[in-house]
Amino acid sequence: MARRREHSREALTELALCAAERLLDEQGIAVLSTRRIAAEIGYSAATLYSVFSSLDDLCWQLNARTLKQLLDELDALGELAPREALKAYALCYVAFAARWPERWSLLFEHRTPETLQVPAWLNESIGRLFSQLELCLGELAPEVSAEELALTARTLWSGVHGVAVLQLRDKLFLPPQGKQEQMLVTLVDYHLDGWRLNRESRT
């Protein structure tokens, strides 16, 4: 185990996470194990456990990287009017899922055992995604409560997520294929228009 001293703690963490992402991309969630990842980088599983408290911890860190990657892509879309931003986010989200199917799936497929608590920093990254959506929705409807914005963001995003998950599994059952962009734009437009009508009828 001469290599054990070759890497600092930080470098080893980075090395392991990169190897885990490669494994995930190439072979899927099922093969992800500390033993496999350790073998990929020439360390023992015991050494990996010195930087990750468990496989769950490692998955959380992978998920935080995936979320950061996704948020960076959303940020890169730049300043847009709120409705256009929401459409651009939806298209970007579904394209991201198609490009990184396994990383994206790990975000949803990884189940934290009930005895463990999802770390606060991971929940914060998830919160950042929704904050961005809520910001756009708040610009469209400055009068509504934070609670309604939160619920609207999650309802709208469930729809976008549904398109993403179905297109990834090729289960949109739409001949011809490739209608998902039109579906996403429609989904956002109709939802926002329906929401506006509902707000107008309340006043």
Place this chain on the structure above:
Amino acid sequence: MARRREHSREALTELALCAAERLLDEQGIAVLSTRRIAAEIGYSAATLYSVFSSLDDLCWQLNARTLKQLLDELDALGELAPREALKAYALCYVAFAARWPERWSLLFEHRTPETLQVPAWLNESIGRLFSQLELCLGELAPEVSAEELALTARTLWSGVHGVAVLQLRDKLFLPPQGKQEQMLVTLVDYHLDGWRLNRESRT
């Protein structure tokens, strides 16, 4: 293998499918194999292959049963006005997913190898689900084309599916839990209202 003659071909098929459903419900998709199913019913895998051409064939037949079960539940909702029917279908669909998570997941997780063709009878059952949605949508908008009805049904249902898949994985990120009914009703209402506005602006 004295049992081989105990069951007719039909009875053996039924026995195997019931055992497969039990295995699926209790242990998930990952353990589904012809060997395991054969062991459960006291036959050899070779015997199973005399009634199912492959594990894919068996999964297709499981999926057809799940779809029939779902369609029967939708039918049991009875005659409703179209908008109410769509909401009732959405709630029923998500409740079905929660009650039979593994059977429901197999509908989406089972990937047919590219060398095989999904049988026409399975695609027909999927088509029946969408027909029912298109029927409701068509009552709301008799003037629109069959193509638009098909796309609208699939877009709306992707949203419903998104809520189902996220609540199943406990990923709606909504404190407090249990908002999915409200989300589903909102999703259907906003989509239908937005769609109506869009149609009105076209005329």
